[in-house]
Amino acid sequence: xxxxxxxxxxxxxxxxxxxxxxxxxxxxxxxxxxxxxxxxxxxxxxxxxxxxxxxxxxxxxxxxxxxxxxxxxxxxxxxxxxxxxxxxxxxxxxxxxxxxxxxxxxxxxxxxxxxxxxxxxxxxxxxxxxxxx
Numbered sequence: 007x008x009x010x011x012x013x014x015x016x017x018x019x020x021x022x023x024x025x026x027x028x029x030x031x032x033x034x035x036x037x038x039x040x041x042x043x044x045x046x047x048x049x050x051x052x053x054x055x056x057x058x059x060x061x062x063x064x065x066x067x068x069x070x071x072x073x074x075x076x077x078x079x080x081x082x083x084x085x086x087x088x089x090x091x092x093x094x095x096x097x098x099x100x101x102x103x104x105x106x107x108x109x110x111x112x113x114x115x116x117x118x119x120x121x122x123x124x125x126x127x128x129x130x131x132x133x134x135x136x137x138x139x
Contacts, residue, residue, distance in 0.1 A: 040054055045133075
């Protein structure tokens with residue numbers, strides 16, 4: 007794991023993004039809006055950032071997961087990161103899919119389907135956003 011226990015938020019984001027601007031953008035979105043998508047997580051979006059560190063998904067792999075697999079939809083991204091915890095996918099599949107920079111990760115993970123499954127299992131998941139549409 008790259009995030010050190012004494013790291014502040016900026017250090018955690020910097021180490022996770024590995025200098026990749028797309029990953030940085032995704033991590034900031036997670037931090038800013040994660041609590042709205044999953045109000046059950048006390049740590050908000052930072053919980054999901056810690057999960058990425060646990061899965062050893064960093065830099066360009068974060069960007070691929072967010073942009074290519076989850077189509078830049080934060081609620082899909084957070085659901086996909088939560089999916090291994092719920093037994094919906096294996097974390098190794100998640101890690102492998104994120105490493106595919108040719109869109110082939112979409113063959114391993116259907117983010118929309120995972121999102122719909124997470125909504126069924128996690129109370130209030132993305133209710134804030136769905137109430138606004």
